[in-house]
Every structure is written in structure tokens, then in C-alpha cells.
Amino acid sequence: MSSKSESSQNGIRISFEFFPPKSEEAEQQLWNTVAELSDWEPEFVSVTYGAGGSTKAPTLSAVRRMIHETPFTTATHLTCVGATREDTHRVIDEFLAAGARRFVALRGDPPGGVGSAYQPHPGGYANAAELVGALRERGDFDISVSAYPEKHPESRDTAADIDMLKRKADNGANRALTQFFFDNDAFARYHDHVRSAGIKIPVVPGIMPIQNLTQLKRFAGACGTSIPSRLDERFEGLDDHPEERAKVAADVAAEQIQDLVRRGIHEFHLYTMNRAPLVSAVLERLGLQRRIDAPAGAAA
Numbered sequence: 001m002s003s004k005s006e007s008s009q010n011g012i013r014i015s016f017e018f019f020p021p022k023s024e025e026a027e028q029q030l031w032n033t034v035a036e037l038s039d040w041e042p043e044f045v046s047v048t049y050g051a052g053g054s055t056k057a058p059t060l061s062a063v064r065r066m067i068h069e070t071p072f073t074t075a076t077h078l079t080c081v082g083a084t085r086e087d088t089h090r091v092i093d094e095f096l097a098a099g100a101r102r103f104v105a106l107r108g109d110p111p112g113g114v115g116s117a118y119q120p121h122p123g124g125y126a127n128a129a130e131l132v133g134a135l136r137e138r139g140d141f142d143i144s145v146s147a148y149p150e151k152h153p154e155s156r157d158t159a160a161d162i163d164m165l166k167r168k169a170d171n172g173a174n175r176a177l178t179q180f181f182f183d184n185d186a187f188a189r190y191h192d193h194v195r196s197a198g199i200k201i202p203v204v205p206g207i208m209p210i211q212n213l214t215q216l217k218r219f220a221g222a223c224g225t226s227i228p229s230r231l232d233e234r235f236e237g238l239d240d241h242p243e244e245r246a247k248v249a250a251d252v253a254a255e256q257i258q259d260l261v262r263r264g265i266h267e268f269h270l271y272t273m274n275r276a277p278l279v280s281a282v283l284e285r286l287g288l289q290r291r292i293d294a295p296a297g298a299a300a
């Protein structure tokens with residue numbers, strides 16, 4: 001397992017996010033991706049969890065395998081939406097039995113999807129701050145939480161979002177991982193607000209290398225992430241040129257990270273979408289080194 005210092009390269013520390021596979025083909029792709037990305041020795045990796053437990057079995061299975069069969073320090077995402085406290089504790093017990101000691105604690109989207117009214121379960125945890133408190137009472141776990149540099153779509157304003165982040169930090173969160181964003185100025189403003197509010201935990205930018213800008217636009221709207229027009233310009237005319245598109249995508253993500261490094265940020269959470277080549281290409285552009293015993297030249 002990598003130590004922090006080993007996984008810090010060029011002063012940059014990285015983590016990866018995966019989602020649980022839902023088919024045999026997706027399963028194969030995930031483990032191929034995991035094998036290739038392990039060469040980059042991330043600080044930790046995380047596996048998402050479908051709100052309301054919709055992916056509980058595949059998340060549990062992926063987390064168990066990552067913990068026992070890969071070098072990764074592994075966190076499981078966990079949501080509390082639509083569950084009683086007892087349900088949530090049962091799920092926590094299952095993850096603990098699988099060896100998990102790291103969590104990404106989330107409320108989760110309402111069952112009607114983003115934009116529909118959120119109703120906490122009457123017998124459950126009302127939000128992620130309460131879930132963090134419950135996890136912290138259970139043990140000395142490493143707990144990450146979400147943060148929204150461009151505001152959570154349900155929040156009335158940034159102040160409400162920062163208030164929720166403060167509650168999560170006060171209840172024992174170790175770090176915040178952000179929703180993906182492309183506007184570094186918005187992140188910098190948000191980061192200033194967070195620090196002014198006395199929140200001291202690291203706020204780790206979530207970086208989404210753009211596999212497909214058209215698809216991403218549909219998804220970004222629901223997440224509250226803005227797509228700057230410069231991205232349209234960068235990807236213009238590349239729809240039918242996948243190789244060129246992949247190069248631009250790697251450049252765009254690497255440039256975003258380099259700009260954030262210049263602004264004093266050194267930890268990054270990469271949304272891998274369970275695909276290795278683009279992520280590897282981004283890390284190569286940053287000058288990070290693959291583990292010495294790894295075969296060279298596998299990236300895009």
C-alpha cells in the first residue's frame with residue numbers, strides 16, 4: 001500500500017473515483033482500468049454507491065475486491081437517502097465486514113432525481129452532516145464529504161452550502177471532494193468563502209477529464225456545473241476525430257490542474273469514469289511518474 005509521501009509526486013497528490021460495474025463487460029473494464037491506474041499510486045480510490053442502496057451489492061463487491069486484491073487504499077461512498085438509521089447502520093456493518101475503514105459520506109439525490117423535492121426519511125439521517133456524525137461515533141474512520149464550488153442545485157445560495165460543509169467538518173469529516181467543475185475562478189472564490197467560514201479541512205478539486213463534451217453537458221446541467229464556452233472552442237470539429245479529441249481532453253484537464261497548482265492546491269480527485277487511457281494521459285502531462293516496475297508507454 002502506498003504511503004502519503006510515496007504517492008505525492010511533483011507536490012501533487014491524486015485520488016481516483018470509480019463506479020460499480022453493472023454488467024460482466026463493465027466489470028472487466030473496471031478491473032482492467034484498476035490494473036492500469038494502479039501504476040500511478042494514488043493516495044486513495046473511492047467507489048460510488050447508488051442513492052438509496054441501488055448499487056449496494058456491486059459497490060460492496062468492488063470495494064471488497066479493491067481492499068483485498070489491489071494496492072489501493074479504498075473508500076466506499078455511502079448515502080443515507082431513503083433509509084432508516086438502522087438500515088444505514090446495517091450497510092455500514094457490511095462495509096466494515098468487507099474491510100472498509102474509509103467512507104465518502106453523502107446524503108444522495110432524492111428518488112425522483114435531481115430537482116425533485118428532497119424528503120428525509122422520518123427515521124433516517126436528514127443530511128450528510130448527520131451521517132458523518134453517525135460514522136464518527138462508530139469508529140476512527142477516514143471520512144470524505146462532498147462540496148460544491150458552483151453551489152448544489154438544491155441550495156438557496158452559497159452560504160447555505162458552506163454552512164452544510166461546516167456542519168460536516170464540525171461533525172468529523174477529514175476532507176471535502178468537490179463536484180467536478182471547469183471554472184477555476186469559481187473554485188477559488190468558493191475556497192476563500194470556505195476558509196473565511198473557519199472550515200479547515202482540505203477541499204480537494206474533483207477533476208473530470210472530458211471523454212465526450214456533448215454527453216457531459218447533459219450531465220453537468222443536473223449537477224450545477226457550468227461549461228465555459230472556451231471548452232466548446234477547444235472541442236469544436238473533433239466529434240469524428242477521437243484521437244485528437246483525447247489529446248485535447250488530456251490537455252484541458254492537465255491545464256486545469258496546473259492552474260490550480262499555481263493557486264496553491266495540491267490534491268486532486270479524478271473522476272475516472274472507469275477508463276484509464278485519458279486519466280493516464282492527464283497524469284503524464286503533469287509530469288507524474290508511473291511506478292518504476294510498471295511497463296512504460298501504456299497511456300494515450
Ligand code: FAD
Nearest residue numbers: 048049051077106107108127128146152155160161164179
Ligand atoms: P448534503 O451535503 O447533505 O447537502 C448538499 C447541499 O444541498 C447542502 O450544501 C445544502 O445547501 C443543500 N441541501 C441539503 N439538504 C437540503 C434540503 N433538505 N433543502 C434544501 N437544501 C438542502 N450521489 C450518489 O448517489 N452516490 C454517490 O456515490 C455520490 N458520490 C458523490 C461524490 C462527490 C464527490 C459529490 C460531490 C457528489 C456525489 N454524489 C453521489 C451526489 C450527491 O449525492 C448529490 O449531490 C446529493 O443531491 C447531495 O448529497 P450531499 O451529500 O452532497 O448532500
